[in-house]
Amino acid sequence: MRTASPLPSVDKLLQHPRTAGLLAHYGKTQCTDAIRAALADARNQWLAAKDSQTAPGADILLDAAEQSLQQLFAPRLKAVYNLTGTVLHTNLGRALLPQEAIDAVVQALAAPSNLEYDLADGGRGDRDDLVEDLICRLTGAEAATIVNNNAAAVLLVLSTMALHKEVIVSRGELVEIGGAFRIPDVMTRAGATLVEVGTTNRTHERDYAEAISAQTAALMKVHCSNYAISGFTKSVPDADVANIAHSHQLPMIVDLGSGTLIDMRTWGLPYEVTVRETVEAGADIVTFSGDKLLGGPQAGIIVGKKSLIAQIKKNPLKRALRVGKLTLAALEPTLRLYLHPEQLADRLTTLRLFTRSAADMQQQAEVLQAPLQNALGTAYVVEPTAMSSQIGSGALPVESLPSHGLVIRSADPRRAGQLLQRLEAALRQLPRPVIGRLRQDALWLDLRCLEAANQSVFVENWEKLVLASD
Ligand SMILES: *Cc1c(COP(=O)(O)O)cnc(C)c1O
Numbered sequence: 001m002r003t004a005s006p007l008p009s010v011d012k013l014l015q016h017p018r019t020a021g022l023l024a025h026y027g028k029t030q031c032t033d034a035i036r037a038a039l040a041d042a043r044n045q046w047l048a049a050k051d052s053q054t055a056p057g058a059d060i061l062l063d064a065a066e067q068s069l070q071q072l073f074a075p076r077l078k079a080v081y082n083l084t085g086t087v088l089h090t091n092l093g094r095a096l097l098p099q100e101a102i103d104a105v106v107q108a109l110a111a112p113s114n115l116e117y118d119l120a121d122g123g124r125g126d127r128d129d130l131v132e133d134l135i136c137r138l139t140g141a142e143a144a145t146i147v148n149n150n151a152a153a154v155l156l157v158l159s160t161m162a163l164h165k166e167v168i169v170s171r172g173e174l175v176e177i178g179g180a181f182r183i184p185d186v187m188t189r190a191g192a193t194l195v196e197v198g199t200t201n202r203t204h205e206r207d208y209a210e211a212i213s214a215q216t217a218a219l220m221k222v223h224c225s226n227y228a229i230s231g232f233t234k235s236v237p238d239a240d241v242a243n244i245a246h247s248h249q250l251p252m253i254v255d256l257g258s259g260t261l262i263d264m265r266t267w268g269l270p271y272e273v274t275v276r277e278t279v280e281a282g283a284d285i286v287t288f289s290g291d292k293l294l295g296g297p298q299a300g301i302i303v304g305k306k307s308l309i310a311q312i313k314k315n316p317l318k319r320a321l322r323v324g325k326l327t328l329a330a331l332e333p334t335l336r337l338y339l340h341p342e343q344l345a346d347r348l349t350t351l352r353l354f355t356r357s358a359a360d361m362q363q364q365a366e367v368l369q370a371p372l373q374n375a376l377g378t379a380y381v382v383e384p385t386a387m388s389s390q391i392g393s394g395a396l397p398v399e400s401l402p403s404h405g406l407v408i409r410s411a412d413p414r415r416a417g418q419l420l421q422r423l424e425a426a427l428r429q430l431p432r433p434v435i436g437r438l439r440q441d442a443l444w445l446d447l448r449c450l451e452a453a454n455q456s457v458f459v460e461n462w463e464k465l466v467l468a469s470d
Helices: 010-015 019-026 028-048 058-073 099-110 129-139 150-161 183-189 205-211 238-247 275-280 306-314 316-321 325-337 341-347 349-354 358-379 413-428 452-462
Strands: 143-147 166-170 193-197 216-222 252-257 285-289 300-304 380-389 401-410 437-439 442-446
Touching: 010 019, 010 028, 010 058, 019 028, 019 058, 028 058, 099 325, 129 143, 129 275, 129 300, 129 325, 143 150, 143 306, 143 316, 143 325, 150 183, 150 252, 150 285, 150 300, 150 306, 150 316, 166 183, 166 205, 183 193, 193 205, 205 238, 216 238, 238 252, 252 275, 275 285, 275 300, 285 306, 300 306, 306 316, 325 341, 341 349, 358 380, 358 401, 358 452, 380 442, 401 413, 413 437, 413 442
Parallel strands: 166 193, 166 216, 216 252, 252 285
Antiparallel strands: 143 300, 285 300, 380 401, 401 442, 437 442
């Protein structure tokens, strides 16, 4: 039986000439940990192995330590290319922000600011004041407050307005948003009781009216963000639900989900109800996201009646759900772009992407075909193809935008599955990973989110592709 392992000591490896560089780069604590871990691995392998196995030397141990240090120090959050065709892709971080917002965030990171400081009188300020006026001007609402996301907005609104009371919602609107946001669950967590009315496909005015009792705190409508009910359907328009609520001295709440501040038809895009229209229809409180159609940072925006917003701001949960300075720094200039709608499609990044013409993307696909084909070699065939992209994040779920991109197929159809998976995996390993969509035995790369300014860097990145061989 073997007793003492022939491995070098931790100290010996720390003194090794090669370690000096690692120590300078990664520091003593992490180098020592990495060396200990490499030694522990080697010791276990050595103990498990047959007698004939020789223990690894210093170089092999330091290689292992260096590799784990590199991994530890490599950034986890990486820039990727979103060629999925879904512009507001929740898993890829949703909205890309306009330059004005990027600049403001950089400034807020580096310098103190008047986040909660009133520069006019030197007293304490309220962080919502930075954007409240702008939001009211853009939506027609009396007041506004901001929280971390729309899920938080819904939670805060219900917890303020309906604690230990009932909220009436149509069965056709009991939405689940990806990532486990379900209206019934949020309702429970907020301490409110959900009263479902109507059926999945049809809800009438009388359904709401008959459900109202002394326990009712509010009537609520939830925007069907990520699905559409079609066929034999009926839902009650916002204005009619508001009328029923008001005739019983109750407030009406709308979770608008995406929420847009402008009529998207201005740019030939599909219609989506605006926040202003919802306020005008009589909603007393409207909640929506900052990083969906609005094109700003992750945030939940709550607008509505002054007295209700004041109550919401007094709820202790508001303090727990409030936004940080980076969010407000990004939100303010994004909102300001909406004051100048004539320039919005140039300056608001998301709208610029939504409105890119298919002809523009087609030309781009034709230019990119050759360099991509070159890097891939003969095992694959790259072809420019018309396709359609989606807005995403539950905004306009059934609408798609005519788009153009590249479709990559295996040159050998019998091995299509294997070769495409190999390609898709290799694209994820690029310095800047490229994320496309596998469908119909092909990899689809929608070019909508690859703007011309980024095209040459995209090609350089693509040329670093390393495909596994058989
Ligand atoms: C997206 C969405 C939410 C959640 O918004 P987040 O900002 O992602 O928290 C809630 N309700 C509806 C209807 C939505 O579409």
